[in-house]
Amino acid sequence: MGMSRRQFLQGGALAAAGVALSGKPGEASVDSPEMRTKGAKSSTTICPYCAVGCGLIVHTKNGRIVNIEGDPDHPINQGSLCSKGSSLFQVAVNDRRLQKVMYRAPGSDRFEEKSWDWALDRIAQKMKETRDRTFKATEVNKKDKKEYVVNRTDGMAFFGGAGLDNEECYLWSKFSRAMGVGQLEHQARL
Numbered sequence: 001m002g003m004s005r006r007q008f009l010q011g012g013a014l015a016a017a018g019v020a021l022s023g024k025p026g027e028a029s030v031d032s033p034e035m036r037t038k039g040a041k042s043s044t045t046i047c048p049y050c051a052v053g054c055g056l057i058v059h060t061k062n063g064r065i066v067n068i069e070g071d072p073d074h075p076i077n078q079g080s081l082c083s084k085g086s087s088l089f090q091v092a093v094n095d096r097r098l099q100k101v102m103y104r105a106p107g108s109d110r111f112e113e114k115s116w117d118w119a120l121d122r123i124a125q126k127m128k129e130t131r132d133r134t135f136k137a138t139e140v141n142k143k144d145k146k147e148y149v150v151n152r153t154d155g156m157a158f159f160g161g162a163g164l165d166n167e168e169c170y171l172w173s174k175f176s177r178a179m180g181v182g183q184l185e186h187q188a189r190l
C-alpha cells in the first residue's frame with residue numbers, strides 16, 4: 001500500500017509525540033517520571049466556584065498543593081471541569097492572591113490591612129446603622145392611598161452567588177427577609 005507525503009509526515013509527528021511523552025519510541029505513558037503528581041498524596045474535594053459541585057482531586061507534596069484536576073469517579077462531572085474549575089490550581093498557588101482583609105477608608109488613597117474580626121464587626125455595624133436609618137414600618141400605597149404595614153428597609157439589597165447551594169440560598173433569603181430586605185437577587189440570574 002502506498003503512502004502519501006502528508007500521511008508520512010503525520011505518522012512521523014505522532015511517533016515523535018510518543019517518544020516525547022514516554023522517553024521510549026512507541027510507548028506513550030501517563031506515568032512519566034517527570035509528572036508533578038508522581039509520589040504525591042491525593043485527596044478529593046468539591047469545586048468552590050458554583051453549586052454544580054464538580055468533584056476534584058487535589059495532589060499535595062509536603063503539605064503543598066502541586067496539582068488540581070477533575071475527579072473521574074465523581075458522578076457530577078466525571079473528570080471534566082469548566083474553565084473556572086480548571087484554573088483552581090492557579091487560585092490556590094498564586095503569590096498575587098489576597099489572603100488578608102484590605103480596607104480603604106472613605107477619601108483615602110491607600111489600602112490598610114485589617115483583621116477578619118474587624119471586617120465582620122464593621123459590616124455588622126454598617127448593616128445595623130443602615131437598617132435603623134431606612135426602616136419603614138408602614139407605607140402609603142400610591143394607587144389606593146391607603147397605609148399598609150410593610151416592615152422593610154429600602155436602604156440595603158442582598159445579593160447571592162452561584163457558589164450557594166439550595167440550603168445556603170434558603171438561609172440567605174430567610175436572613176434577608178428577617179432583616180426586612182425586599183431586594184434580594186442572585187448573580188446567576190443577571
Ligand code: SF4
Binds near residue numbers: 048083085
Ligand atoms: S465552576 Fe465549573 S468546575 Fe466548578 S463546580 Fe461550577 S461547573 Fe464545576
